[in-house]
Amino acid sequence: MEFLRTFFAQSIVKRILFLLLVLLLLYSLRHMLNLLLLLFLVTFVMGRLEGYVTRKLNRLFPISPLMVNILLYLLLVSSLVFGLLNFVPKIIVQVVDMFNTITRFINSSQQDEFARVAAAALEKLDFQKYLGNVMEYIKMLGKWLEIILFVLLLSFFYLIQKKKVVEFTEKFRYSKISWAYKEFHYFGQKFVSSFGKVIEVQLLIAVFNTVLTMLGLWILGFPYLFALAIMVFLLSLIPVAGVIISFIPIGIIGYQVGGFTLVLWTILMILIIHALETYFLNPRLYASKTKLPMFYTFIILIFSQHYLGIWGLIIGIPIFMFLLDVLGVEQTE
Template structure:
């Protein structure tokens, strides 16, 4: 009597096993796994966006500490105490940033009057071109546009935007303070912090954790140092052109070019367009066209000759991956997300390449066939 229920249960189990073991069952299982991964990833991204005031300074501090790590190790190997080396590096960073800000403010203050006069003349030229050129814009249309701008400034939307700007400034100061504190401890006790995080692992997992830590520091550091080199070349090249053409605010614009170059693919180009707009308003059409040509030439030289050499080891990503990461980072975190997305993607890929050993990537990332020659 007991054999029948046993046979029924066996048949039921066999049927269920067949349902999940056939081709469609394996597809359904994989889809469920993908859905769970997407849910977890979405939750992590949402949590990071809600805690951006903490996450962003910590990640930035980790990147800067990774970039400055070789200098710290050099000082320690020459007998400088760890705490003294940390303070020297931190003070040097603060002094350099303060000097850059002072140079920008001083340049703006010295040239603001001349820029205002040149901008006024340039705007008049643009108005004349708008009226007499192919667009045939009338004075009434121009005045309506100006009136709309004035009305917006007086509106509640502008006031709320100004209040939001004050709130953002407060968040920036808080994040900056947190960044400095975290950066100090990362530079001082970075290896100890990672060693503490490795305690739960043993054996092969411990070795993997060590490889991940070393790869993260080397990738972040190499990326920042390489990007800074490329950004410096862009800034100097475009800056020399701006000074030679007599474009106002050439120094601040050069600094903007340097900073924007940390956004791959588009940053330096956008900053160059801004410089061209300033040249158009202040100097006229021909200098603006020359600035555009300078930006194109500098970007082509940097992109085809310098960047492949400098960034080859630290950023082994296809331009399409860079573009996708840049877009996703911008959507999630705005400008800061755009800056952080590519180095984080580079670190993620670097971890994949050393997952099973120094030269043994994860199984799914191993090359299965020869790539076609281009």
């Protein structure tokens, strides 16, 4: 008995036990994974944005974080409502039309060499698994709107009462489960400082890629810009592989619109954007430049997609960076 008491009193044993309990809890809540991940992302990003805006405005005139949060969420909700009313119908029409166009093109692969190459590439990427029936994703829009509304409410209430939430949570430090609180506090700090910041960088890069790509596609005369903007933004959240996957439908549409000449101009545009991201944007977004070998990146994406699905492609790298931080692995060069 004394041996067991001594064994479980060790900090490393408590830490491993806590991680196992967290994994068990997450597994039991796996059906709420969309809600939990989206809640963390929105709360983290809006919290960082509130802090940035508050610091900038305080240089001009005093303003409380509460007022900044209210204004930011009013702006966010107004933008969502405006987008739903004005752009979602156009996006739905364009998405359906775009994928019907791609499907017709792939079905004509017997008469076109480029179509045969594109069809083979889509088959290797398991294109249908990710995109499936377009109408099924459109039918899920109502469910996602419900999740987004719930996430916005929870994140808003957390941010406007952040001080009270922290003070209440701090009371667990002196409770009978103080050891669990200390581990929660330790991993929470690590999670925010590594996972959260990597996700923030991925979001900023996704916005950067989407804006420049849409500008380039507009100049080149591409159709379906609304649908392509959504696709490019979502796939830009996937490190490395997202660029490759997004180019396939863009290349197919470019080939149909302007032939190989337009495809070559599109490739040049994407290479320029990728170079700007690599040599200009990344060094400024990362406080300390983090590099993963390409081999590690693809291995992480393969395993994270297998266990977490589509979310795994987005959060696989941030989770790995979090684990490196916990294990104390030096990440800078």
